[in-house]
Amino acid sequence: MKSSLILLAILVASIIGASIFSISILSSISPPAHSTFLGENSKIAFSSDRNGNSLAIYVMNAADGSGQTRLTYNPVDHDKDRDSRWSPDGKKIAFASSFRDVSGHDLKGEIYVMNADGTNITRLTNNIDFDRSPSWSPDGDKIAFSSNREGGGTHEIYVMNADDGSGQIRLTENAGDNLAPSWSPDGTKIAFASTRDGNFEIYVMNAADGSDVTRLTNNEAQDFTPDWGTNTSPPGSGGNGNGDTPGEIIDELISTIQNLDNVPQDVKTSLITVLNEVLNILNDNNPNNDESVCGTLDAFINQVNANETSDTLTADEADELSTQSEEIRNALDC
Numbered sequence: 001m002k003s004s005l006i007l008l009a010i011l012v013a014s015i016i017g018a019s020i021f022s023i024s025i026l027s028s029i030s031p032p033a034h035s036t037f038l039g040e041n042s043k044i045a046f047s048s049d050r051n052g053n054s055l056a057i058y059v060m061n062a063a064d065g066s067g068q069t070r071l072t073y074n075p076v077d078h079d080k081d082r083d084s085r086w087s088p089d090g091k092k093i094a095f096a097s098s099f100r101d102v103s104g105h106d107l108k109g110e111i112y113v114m115n116a117d118g119t120n121i122t123r124l125t126n127n128i129d130f131d132r133s134p135s136w137s138p139d140g141d142k143i144a145f146s147s148n149r150e151g152g153g154t155h156e157i158y159v160m161n162a163d164d165g166s167g168q169i170r171l172t173e174n175a176g177d178n179l180a181p182s183w184s185p186d187g188t189k190i191a192f193a194s195t196r197d198g199n200f201e202i203y204v205m206n207a208a209d210g211s212d213v214t215r216l217t218n219n220e221a222q223d224f225t226p227d228w229g230t231n232t233s234p235p236g237s238g239g240n241g242n243g244d245t246p247g248e249i250i251d252e253l254i255s256t257i258q259n260l261d262n263v264p265q266d267v268k269t270s271l272i273t274v275l276n277e278v279l280n281i282l283n284d285n286n287p288n289n290d291e292s293v294c295g296t297l298d299a300f301i302n303q304v305n306a307n308e309t310s311d312t313l314t315a316d317e318a319d320e321l322s323t324q325s326e327e328i329r330n331a332l333d334c
Contacts, residue, residue: 124165
């Protein structure tokens with residue numbers, strides 16, 4: 001009886017040990033990194049270890065997953081290419097590549113940029129620590145990223161020039177981890193996750209210098225990986241003559257509505273709902289739906305006029321909203 005109990009204890013311990021080992025191995029494998037370019041020929045970039053122990057960057061057609069093509073070929077087994085992010089014009093992909101030992105532990109990582117077909121790989125960072133999570137500015141000139149180069153085991157947010165990695169500027173400086181930067185559509189803000197106040201919460205700061213940090217979430221759970229959203233089309237392809245895309249003009253118009261004083265919230269919500277319908281049409285990658293955009297904008301203008309007639313909007317407020325909506329119509333050739 002005693003020997004049976006001993007054998008049972010050994011068996012249980014073996015099962016638990018195997019489970020812990022399996023969990024440890026799985027936790028060392030980063031989830032695939034996904035990013036899309038919203039264009040006529042939309043693609044998804046992602047990471048996969050389908051060809052061995054290394055993670056490599058692949059692209060595929062967003063519509064049906066066809067055309068899966070491997071872009072990176074890391075010569076060292078156990079290395080990982082991940083955190084793929086398309087440039088706003090869809091011509092380049094930024095990514096992080098980490099060097100790993102045979103047990104799967106990260107040793108260091110750097111930020112790279114390559115052409116959309118995997119050619120012309122350019123290394124942007126070069127240090128003995130771990131740089132990852134690249135995020136393009138809307139104009140494609142800058143890349144924000146996280147790094148633990150300052151020591152202490154924590155990460156900070158940095159910004160650098162996207163063409164050659166020059167001009168690296170540290171934006172955050174505190175005792176917590178600061179990760180997963182994401183640019184605002186207008187390029188003035190960066191959202192990120194941080195443990196500066198304990199657990200991971202979402203914050204926003206000025207992109208130029210890291211000032212004016214604002215905490216957006218406050219709870220006991222872990223809030224992570226903010227994504228401000230991408231432009232509906234590359235910079236300069238349509239717009240209001242200032243290089244703004246239709247999506248950016250819509251974002252500005254929504255912001256204008258949200259900041260209107262003395263306008264009932266239900267009126268604001270109704271107007272913004274129509275504009276979100278326009279964004280959904282622009283982002284569905286179905287050219288057959290594009291003709292309905294102009295009609296939806298006409299419905300928005302009709303709402304503005306009706307609210308001016310009922311004195312819910314002043315003449316100046318209605319004129320400002322109508323002017324911005326006309327900019328969108330012009331950008332879309334309505």
